[in-house]
Amino acid sequence: MAEKAAKKEKIPRQSMPEQGAQARKRNFEEVPLGYPEESAVKEAERCLQCKKPSCIDGCPVAIDIPAFIKHIKEGEFTKSVRKIWERNALPAVCGRVCPQEIQCEERCILGKKGEPVAIGNLERFVADLEREHGKGDLPPKSKPTGKRVAVVGSGPSGLTVAGDLILKGHEVTVFEAFHKPGGVLVYGIPEFRLPKEIVYSEVNFLERLGVRLVCNMVVGRTVTTDELFEEGYEAIYVGVGAGLPRFLNIPGENLIGIYSANEYLTRANLMKAYLFPEYDTPIARGKNVAVFGAGNVAMDSARTAMRLGADTVRIVYRRSRNEMPARAAEIHHAEEEGIEFYLLTAPTRFLGDENGRVTGMECLEMELGEPDESGRRQPVPIEGSKFQLECDLAVIAVGAGANPLLTQSTEGLNLNRWGYIIAEPETGKTSKKAVWAGGDIVTGQATVILAMGAGRTASDSIHQYLTWGW
């Protein structure tokens, strides 16, 4: 085994071609360009086909990773993507946005001594190939059961439930509040990281399978969950995401030019404000931009601002580099594009001009103190460290909360103290009969794959309920 490992190590991890940093920081086209077939096969050859593959333990939906990689090695690309589909319906999305470095790739045995197999890149490769060149054969569907299921929210979680249940023969309708489906995949994650074509093609696939999609339906306003039951739906899955922006709650936050990341990214992505005036929705184009937070959302906001023509873009974060929650690849890409990092820095108030537009902010330098409940070391201000930074655009990306619109209008739904829905982890069942929930509205803002995993768990339980009862 050791000998075999040494031999395999000779092939280096295949890098993926990318758009150069200087060009891409001013356009919205995708950054990594995908493996050519040759690199994919080479990368697949690096996999040791472990008897006890630890990579699978790192995957939240337990994809049979060595099996799909083996098919790539053998040039059986359709078989490979089929293998992934057994566990994950959105591989083109996950290959691009999953934090592989803390999931499958972190566990990969090759990572112990050298670099792990590029599992995410391979996943993306087969999914793209199938989407672009595959025959588009539909998987077989079970006999119609005549049971109707309503899915609320068309993010990754809701789409997973819809896909699973339609294949099991149920009638599925997805209700979406926005005018376009996809959830965060469409309104949050930018085009240069996840082309919207891919999301629409996944949604289109579900529609071809028979899923009915109804946009512009705000459940809780246009219709309530109880009314959906009255209309004949027998089960409801709630996957409405964590759609409540968090602000810093410091003075001056309502000045013009200060956006929540939700607003900034929704304007840019869903409303295509980066194409203004061809598209009608405007967006502020800042020269000096400050982005607060250091997660994926902050990186996406910063890189969007750069693409909209900023001279300087600064990430302002109150902890240190080690605590930054974004995917490693996003931080790396942001740095390459010239985004500056003001770490251990916390804003205390915004400054504005006589027209109410933001001109800058006051900040304090921080140092790390004792670990808090979450185990992260708490930042504490350094006395006398006050300083000012200029900015004409500020984006606040310090997390999201639970949007109460649906939960408040649904009787009998138990919530935790932060307003998230309480759902059984093993089934996704809520306190309300025939209502399931999963994804960010249960866990708080997490990841695409966890939202999909929760959807899979719930769809199994819903199917059982429709067959056997609650």
Next chain:
Amino acid sequence: MFEILKRQEMADGTVVLNEISAPMIAKKANPGQFVILKANETGERIPLTMADTNPKKGTVTIIYQVVGKSTALFKSLKVGERYQDVIGPLGKPTKLEKVGNVVCVGGGTGVAVLHPITRGLKELGNHMASIIGARTKDLLILEDKMRAASHELHVCTDDGSYGHHGFVTDVLKEILKKENIKLVVGIGPVPMMKFVCKLTEEYKVKTLVSLNAIMVDGTGMCGCCRVSVGGKTQFACVDGPEFDGHQVDFDELMQRLQAYLTEEAEAYEKHKCECKAA
């Protein structure tokens, strides 16, 4: 869905009424609530408070002033054509209750929003005095409907071309002096609402206003519509659009409404050129 069944121009063509087929929204909507409309694929999401609903017919009515590219685009839609997207009903409905003597004050297209509220308050047995105003006679809208929905109606024009020569606040002040008013509802341009509230504060009369903040989603997910009410940040789309006028920071709202002035002008100019070229 969202077909335009009726279209009417008012106020010299500067204001347009659309009755739109939207059965689910019509069934649910109450006075004071709004919808978000988007005309086509490249369009912007525009919030408009409903001027009327007809649950039986399954329609909602909006009345808007043509002020920029998006409303000009709305105006170009003919009967039989459709809005691509209509979302609603959004926001909290007006809390309609019997309180006694009420004054409803409306300016510009605010009158369209005020009308169903006035009608609702009258139906509950309140005594309704209403005041509506416009810059000039030709820009006045819904006079007959407001007359029918009120016990007394006062009309004001800034230039004196019709009714009282002066501002709605002049008439309001006379009424407040003479009568025991329990509630004032003021809906119109921000400066009008601000001055109405200043006046009613002197007389300590509770005042409701409806705020037309800039919005994106209308469901509380973006915070674009934030307004300061009683020193606290609120989202106009879910906490409002109606608020206690004495608590509202109108100056901040007025500034925030100017956020995209340059961009809006640019888009409108481009739109006009394209219309001419076509």
